[in-house]
Each structure stands twice: as structure tokens, then as C-alpha cells.
Amino acid sequence: MPGQPVAEVAAALRATLGAAKVVHLQGLAAARPAADWPAFYDALTEATGQCLHLDENYALGSVRTGEKWIEVRYDAAIPDDAAYRFSKNAQPLHTDESYLSEPADVMFMHCLVQAPAGGETTFVDADVLWQQLQLHVPTLAAQLLGRPVCFAKAGDSRTLPIIAQTPAGLRLNWNYHCVDPAETTENHALAQQFREFLLTHINDTAAEVAIQLAPGEAVAWWDDQVLHGRRAFRAVATNDRFLLKSGFRLAADV
Numbered sequence: 558m559p560g561q562p563v564a565e566v567a568a569a570l571r572a573t574l575g576a577a578k579v580v581h582l583q584g585l586a587a588a589r590p591a592a593d594w595p596a597f598y599d600a601l602t603e604a605t606g607q608c609l610h611l612d613e614n615y616a617l618g619s620v621r622t623g624e625k626w627i628e629v630r631y632d633a634a635i636p637d638d639a640a641y642r643f644s645k646n647a648q649p650l651h652t653d654e655s656y657l658s659e660p661a662d663v664m665f666m667h668c669l670v671q672a673p674a675g676g677e678t679t680f681v682d683a684d685v686l687w688q689q690l691q692l693h694v695p696t697l698a699a700q701l702l703g704r705p706v707c708f709a710k711a712g713d714s715r716t717l718p719i720i721a722q723t724p725a726g727l728r729l730n731w732n733y734h735c736v737d738p739a740e741t742t743e744n745h746a747l748a749q750q751f752r753e754f755l756l757t758h759i760n761d762t763a764a765e766v767a768i769q770l771a772p773g774e775a776v777a778w779w780d781d782q783v784l785h786g787r788r789a790f791r792a793v794a795t796n797d798r799f800l801l802k803s804g805f806r807l808a809a810d811v
């Protein structure tokens with residue numbers, strides 16, 4: 558609720574994340590001036606979990622900067638095909654931390670400027686994904702489940718299955734563009750097949766849930782319990798769409 562102390566909002570967010578894979582936060586910042594939103598969400602995330610500093614410097618080969626918030630914004634000076642973070646193109650389904658050896662649990666993104674049209678963030682539940690994979694490509698499903706694949710970027714890497722069955726449920730680790738070039742031919746082929754499955758059977762189907770963030774709103778999601786992507790959007794000038802993203806760890810008591 559507007560005016561609610563940050564500690565109470567954080568407790569409610571933790572509780573909600575105990576039961577939901579994706580949480581859309583609405584009505585929290587609208588009563589505040591837009592200039593105050595970054596400080597509000599910074600305080601909220603600090604009060605919710607252990608925040609990580611995930612920012613990467615695009616111009617310097619994605620080295621980590623030590624900054625907490627990553628800018629996700631349209632930049633007219635950067636070619637659209639060079640980096641999804643600065644483009645208006647659709648972004649294929651992925652997890653954010655496929656290649657990070659010290660990942661966050663929950664990703665958190667809030668909106669400063671929404672695009673004039675499009676730009677929805679899309680989510681696919683791991684259970685729904687698994688059902689569809691078994692239904693449409695059962696051979697691939699069997700090959701992928703529990704099979705370790707190395708993902709690498711900017712000197713960091715992580716090896717996990719694209720889909721794993723764990724005691725806590727299905728877990729995902731996936732970014733087509735970050736499959737380690739040194740991976741085996743077989744694993745590259747499986748990644749290619751999984752990418753084609755997503756494009757054919759998941760993208761723009763009822764399996765996807767689209768969330769349009771209005772200015773001042775935010776979304777939090779468990780990075781390894783859903784895939785997420787972005788729909789293309791209309792933009793002309795730099796910063797026609799501008800979001801800030803970070804991530805945090807949560808204690809096991811959620």
C-alpha cells in the first residue's frame with residue numbers, strides 16, 4: 558500500500574515469493590515522485606534479501622562494474638543487434654544467470670520509462686515448459702533432463718542442466734547465446750534443438766505470461782523457476798524505454 562513502511566513491504570514481498578514464481582508489484586511507487594523510485598526500490602530490495610552487484614560494462618566486454626543496478630534501456634547509438642539490453646528487439650527466452658558462478662535467487666526489475674508500445678516481459682513456468690517439451694519433443698526432453706551444460710560469458714561460467722529435477726521442483730538454466738563455445742558438438746546440437754522448440758512451441762503461445770510494467774511498477778521472479786524474455790517494442794530516442802534490474806538472495810525460510 559502507498560505509504561507503507563519499506564520493512565513491511567519487504568516482508569510481504571518475501572512471503573509472496575514463498576508461494577509464487579513471479580510477483581508483479583503495482584501501486585507501491587505511484588504516490589511518490591518518479592525521481593524517488595530508484596531510492597525506494599533500492600531500499601525495498603535491501604530490506605528483502607541479500608542484494609548482489611550484477612552490473613556489467615557493455616563497452617568493456619561485460620566486465621562487472623560493482624554497481625548494483627543494471628540499466629535495461631533503449632539506446633539509439635548502439636546497433637540493435639549488438640546487445641539485447643540496449644535494443645528494441647524481442648529477446649528470446651532465457652534465465653539471467655546461466656553463466657554466473659555466484660548467482661542471485663530472485664531477479665528484480667523496476668520501470669522508469671515504458672516504451673510507447675510493446676516491451677512486455679514474458680514468463681514461462683518451468684512446469685508448463687516441461688509439459689510442453691515432453692508433449693512435443695519427448696526425445697529431447699529425455700536428453701536434456703539432468704544433463705550438465707556449461708554456460709560462459711566474460712570470464713565467468715557455470716555448469717548446470719538446462720532442465721533439472723530437484724527435490725524442490727524443476728529448475729532451469731538457459732541462455733542460447735551463452736552456451737560455452739568449448740561445449741561438445743552434441744550439447745551444442747541439443748541447445749540448438751531446445752532453442753527451436755522454444756521458438757516453435759512456446760513463443761507467443763498460451764504458455765507465455767506477459768507482464769507490461771507501467772512506470773513505477775516492478776516485477777520479481779525466481780530466475781531458475783521460469784524462463785523470461787521480452788517482446789519487441791517501439792522506440793525512437795535513447796531512453797524511450799528504461800528499466801533498472803538487480804538481483805538478491807533469499808534465506809531458506811521463505
Ligand SMILES: [Fe+2]
Pocket residue numbers: 651652653785
Ligand atoms: Fe533477462
